Amino acid sequence: MTLMSVEQLTKTYQSTTVVNELTFSLEPGKCVALLGPNGAGKTTTLRMLAGFIKPTKGEIVFNEERFSRDVRHYVGYLPQYPVFHNWMSGEEFLTYVGQLAYLTKHEAKAKATELLELVNLSDAKKQRISKYSGGMKQRLGIAQALIHDPKLIILDEPVSSLDPIGRREVLNLIRELKKDATILFSTHILNDAEEVSEEILLMHKGEMIKQGAISEVSETQGTTSIHLSFEEEPKFIEERLKEIDSVFKVNREEEGFIVAVHDINIARSQLLDLIKHEEWELTRFEIGKTSLEDVFMKAVTE
Amino acid sequence: MQWSTIFKKELTEHWRSFKWIWVPIVFIMFAIMDPLTMYYFPIIMDSVGNVPEGATLDFPTPSVAEAMIMSFSQLGLLGVLIAVVVSMGLVSKEVKSGVYELVLSKPVSFTNYITAKYVAALMLIAFSLAVSLLVGWYYVNILFGTISLVQITVSILFFIVYFMMILGIVMLFNSFLKSQGLVAFLSIITVVILNVISSIYSHVITWSPTLISDYINMYFYSGQLETEIWFSTVAAVAITVMCLVIATITLKNRAID
Numbered sequence: 001m002t003l004m005s006v007e008q009l010t011k012t013y014q015s016t017t018v019v020n021e022l023t024f025s026l027e028p029g030k031c032v033a034l035l036g037p038n039g040a041g042k043t044t045t046l047r048m049l050a051g052f053i054k055p056t057k058g059e060i061v062f063n064e065e066r067f068s069r070d071v072r073h074y075v076g077y078l079p080q081y082p083v084f085h086n087w088m089s090g091e092e093f094l095t096y097v098g099q100l101a102y103l104t105k106h107e108a109k110a111k112a113t114e115l116l117e118l119v120n121l122s123d124a125k126k127q128r129i130s131k132y133s134g135g136m137k138q139r140l141g142i143a144q145a146l147i148h149d150p151k152l153i154i155l156d157e158p159v160s161s162l163d164p165i166g167r168r169e170v171l172n173l174i175r176e177l178k179k180d181a182t183i184l185f186s187t188h189i190l191n192d193a194e195e196v197s198e199e200i201l202l203m204h205k206g207e208m209i210k211q212g213a214i215s216e217v218s219e220t221q222g223t224t225s226i227h228l229s230f231e232e233e234p235k236f237i238e239e240r241l242k243e244i245d246s247v248f249k250v251n252r253e254e255e256g257f258i259v260a261v262h263d264i265n266i267a268r269s270q271l272l273d274l275i276k277h278e279e280w281e282l283t284r285f286e287i288g289k290t291s292l293e294d295v296f297m298k299a300v301t302e
Numbered sequence: 303m304q305w306s307t308i309f310k311k312e313l314t315e316h317w318r319s320f321k322w323i324w325v326p327i328v329f330i331m332f333a334i335m336d337p338l339t340m341y342y343f344p345i346i347m348d349s350v351g352n353v354p355e356g357a358t359l360d361f362p363t364p365s366v367a368e369a370m371i372m373s374f375s376q377l378g379l380l381g382v383l384i385a386v387v388v389s390m391g392l393v394s395k396e397v398k399s400g401v402y403e404l405v406l407s408k409p410v411s412f413t414n415y416i417t418a419k420y421v422a423a424l425m426l427i428a429f430s431l432a433v434s435l436l437v438g439w440y441y442v443n444i445l446f447g448t449i450s451l452v453q454i455t456v457s458i459l460f461f462i463v464y465f466m467m468i469l470g471i472v473m474l475f476n477s478f479l480k481s482q483g484l485v486a487f488l489s490i491i492t493v494v495i496l497n498v499i500s501s502i503y504s505h506v507i508t509w510s511p512t513l514i515s516d517y518i519n520m521y522f523y524s525g526q527l528e529t530e531i532w533f534s535t536v537a538a539v540a541i542t543v544m545c546l547v548i549a550t551i552t553l554k555n556r557a558i559d
Contacts, residue, residue, distance in 0.1 A: 076407075083399050
């Protein structure tokens with residue numbers, strides 16, 4: 001069963017096409033990351049899915065049309081830069097948006113209390129939002145997206161603007177939410193996607209260039225680089241590394257070398273053999289994770 | 303239910319930004335300023351002095367009707383300005399700040415959004431007008447003579463209709479402009495143009511809503527309501543409804559960025 005299926009979704013502003021013929025579907029209970037560099041059309045796509053921008057072309061079918069009402073009843077949305085009524089307290093704001101989503105005042109209040117607990121804002125619930133920090137606002141933003149128990153939660157760059165601690169908190173929260181809702185969130189950082197999501201959609205210049213399970217996508221890219229650092233840089237190291245047959249490129253970085261290889265298993269043992277033989281003082285040996293940049297470079301040039 | 307949620311939120315917002323206090327106070331000042339200065343003018347001149355010896359200053363004391371009209375015309379000028387300033391950001395401010403995006407992500411009907419905000423603003427302005435004009439009426443009654451409660455009440459109600467239309471115009475500009483300043487500027491320009499056109503062709507378009515204040519003035523002089531004031535009222539209501547409908551449609555089709 002599909003929660004939401006999207007076909008040939010297109011958005012054109014004047015003559016520029018921001019989103020071009022996207023086709024994909026969201027399975028219930030999954031966490032999906034929408035990846036792409038700035039300007040890829042992620043926000044526009046999410047806004048169309050959240051039901052408040054009309055697509056120029058294409059179709060969004062929600063739950064095989066079992067819900068015929070306004071899709072906004074079933075979708076919770078967190079904008080990239082959530083702005084609130086700063087004169088309200090956190091609790092007041094949640095109650096307000098809850099009532100906008102057709103909860104009774106009583107229900108909205110109860111739900112607000114519950115969510116403030118969940119996002120760890122209970123102590124600040126009576127405080128004016130103008131006094132909240134950036135991280136607190138982001139968490140309040142997530143709480144407001146959940147106020148009407150949405151079937152689908154859409155988060156636009158939920159962690160990009162946060163410091164490491166805030167980022168950790170929000171990622172943990174997403175992991176928590178995954179248990180009983182479908183989540184679609186956008187990001188331009190691959191690590192975030194890898195940490196919490198099962199599937200990724202990769203966008204570039206308004207087009208979908210890759211989609212699938214996260215293991216699949218990174219496998220097709222191949223984890224093909226090894227980071228090396230040494231106590232003291234050995235002589236002729238670059239030449240020696242290049243002599244290994246599974247190595248095809250050596251890049252000098254600030255903290256050592258990035259060695260691009262054909263086959264990670266062969267290269268690993270060959271490199272370790274060489275290092276042991278030469279008795280180089282190794283301080284770091286790391287199988288490189290595929291960076292988003294690599295994925296893009298490969299996907300775009302393909 | 304959604305309507306009353308937005309409506310209550312608006313009232314609270316007006317309250318917390320002290321609009322329910324300062325707008326009535328400012329309006330009261332406008333309403334009593336002219337009648338009071340006119341009445342006390344000779345005394346003020348005396349105490350300031352500098353009147354050459356032997357010169358007799360003869361100031362005609364305004365009639366009751368003239369005094370009351372002063373209150374209305376001050377509000378018709380400065381009160382309109384304040385009403386525009388108070389309502390220029392109703393929608394545009396929320397769109398510009400970005401709260402609108404959050405509101406929009408909930409199943410909010412555009413009609414509810416526009417009309418609830420409009421009615422809340424209208425209540426604030428209507429309350430301020432009523433209070434200030436009643437205070438003005440109180441002073442006029444003490445200093446100049448009698449105007450009946452019925453007459454002042456009827457006049458206030460018609461005057462509120464005029465402001466109803468002005469708020470409708472402001473709402474219309476709110477629905478497609480992001481800058482509050484521009485909303486205020488264009489609203490005032492529109493009101494000025496409407497006023498100029500109707501006073502030039504006042505014998506032709508006798509139903510123009512901007513003539514409501516003229517008809518109120520005549521009512522104070524003659525004690526008789528002009529029939530035309532009803533046509534003006536209908537026109538004002540029609541324009542208001544039109545503005546709100548267009549504002550709703552515009553907002554619905556507006557692209558957010």
